[in-house]
Amino acid sequence: MIQVFKSGWLATGPKVKQFEDKIAEYLGLTNNENVFVKAFTSATGALEIALRAIGIQPGDEVIVPSMTFAASANVVKLCGANPVIVDVDRETRNLNLQIIKKAITKKTKAIMPVHFAGLAVDMDPILNFAKENSLRVIEDAAHAIGSSYKNKKIGSFGDIISFSFHPNKNMTTIEGGALILKSKEEADMVDLLRFHGIKKDHLGNMDVLIPSGKYNLSDVSAVVGISQLKRLDGFCAKRKKLVTHYFKRLNNVKNLELPFLGDEGHSWHIFAPLFDFKKIGLTRPEFIQRMGARGIAAGVHYAALHTFTAYKDCTVPGETYKSALEIGEKTLTLPLFTKMEISDVDRVCDTVIELIG
Numbered sequence: 073m074i075q076v077f078k079s080g081w082l083a084t085g086p087k088v089k090q091f092e093d094k095i096a097e098y099l100g101l102t103n104n105e106n107v108f109v110k111a112f113t114s115a116t117g118a119l120e121i122a123l124r125a126i127g128i129q130p131g132d133e134v135i136v137p138s139m140t141f142a143a144s145a146n147v148v149k150l151c152g153a154n155p156v157i158v159d160v161d162r163e164t165r166n167l168n169l170q171i172i173k174k175a176i177t178k179k180t181k182a183i184m185p186v187h188f189a190g191l192a193v194d195m196d197p198i199l200n201f202a203k204e205n206s207l208r209v210i211e212d213a214a215h216a217i218g219s220s221y222k223n224k225k226i227g228s229f230g231d232i233i234s235f236s237f238h239p240n241k242n243m244t245t246i247e248g249g250a251l252i253l254k255s256k257e258e259a260d261m262v263d264l265l266r267f268h269g270i271k272k273d274h275l276g277n278m279d280v281l282i283p284s285g286k287y288n289l290s291d292v293s294a295v296v297g298i299s300q301l302k303r304l305d306g307f308c309a310k311r312k313k314l315v316t317h318y319f320k321r322l323n324n325v326k327n328l329e330l331p332f333l334g335d336e337g338h339s340w341h342i343f344a345p346l347f348d349f350k351k352i353g354l355t356r357p358e359f360i361q362r363m364g365a366r367g368i369a370a371g372v373h374y375a376a377l378h379t380f381t382a383y384k385d386c387t388v389p390g391e392t393y394k395s396a397l398e399i400g401e402k403t404l405t406l407p408l409f410t411k412m413e414i415s416d417v418d419r420v421c422d423t424v425i426e427l428i429g
């Protein structure tokens with residue numbers, strides 16, 4: 073870090089390139105003519121540029137799950153296209169092919185699976201279906217750096233994948249994100265769109281080909297990312313250990329439903345059981361407030377996306393969103409970060425059990 077400050081090169085430079093190569097390496101890939109890793113200032117920016125680079129336009133539809141952060145749908149709107157919000161599976165909280173099929177129209181151009189909480193979406197059927205129907209698959213893997221699907225790391229296969237390195241994710245660059253792409257043409261377009269639409273020739277003469285914004289990561293952030301990447305597997309192992317203890321302590325607690333356990337590939341970005349607040353006799357804000365009074369921060373990830381003002385119209389005709397609505401009402405995220413110890417998990421569980429009564 074000090075080296076970077078001393079080098080005088082703070083914005084996008086050699087460290088960003090190194091970080092991009094290291095991400096590829098972590099995924100078991102080589103950053104070359106077949107795979108292209110592009111670092112961004114955020115996953116939101118990365119997703120937006122991915123959609124633009126594949127030509128998503130006004131009138132196009134992109135399928136987005138109801139259980140996600142608003143950014144997944146916001147970027148579709150920013151391209152002038154229409155997010156089509158679908159329900160999720162009640163158990164995994166992820167979308168699946170069966171759910172996607174109900175939302176396909178002539179205007180569908182892409183599907184955006186979200187590996188919710190770090191649990192991989194069942195990707196094979198979706199990727200096959202997309203291939204057969206000439207649809208693109210942009211994975212919002214903001215929760216899923218360090219996750220695996222059938223023993224393959226998320227990001228190591230698929231179409232286009234977007235990671236987030238916001239501080240609340242499993243690893244961080246303070247702010248940041250990355251795209252994994254497979255097409256040289258699209259990677260070149262991403263390069264252009266990531267930095268003002270500027271193209272320079274070999275003499276350094278500048279041209280602007282397409283007006284665009286500015287999304288390039290800094291070298292200062294990149295060195296944070298390089299160091300974090302080395303520790304990522306350790307972070308994930310620690311999260312898993314803490315979650316295992318949560319499961320042990322909260323098993324059989326009434327009016328509380330543990331999340332789907334998944335397999336070894338779950339990176340546990342968040343741990344969010346479902347609480348039957350009606351039966352408990354406290355509203356969720358009351359419950360959160362009482363946890364807060366005992367020094368424990370709990371959060372909500374998330375209300376069903378189509379309940380937000382901007383997305384009320386982005387629904388599938390006839391869909392009831394039964395699962396997403398129920399999850400959205402009952403979900404409560406309990407503390408989970410790598411500095412926690414087993415004794416902290418015990419304290420959270422004691423409090424939860426006490427408040428449930």
Ligand SMILES: *Cc1c(COP(=O)(O)O)cnc(C)c1O
Nearest residue numbers: 114115116141143214236237238
């Ligand atoms: C955090 C998050 C994003 C956005 O990531 P940023 O790097 O903060 O832009 C997008 N999608 C999901 C599901 C997220 O959780």
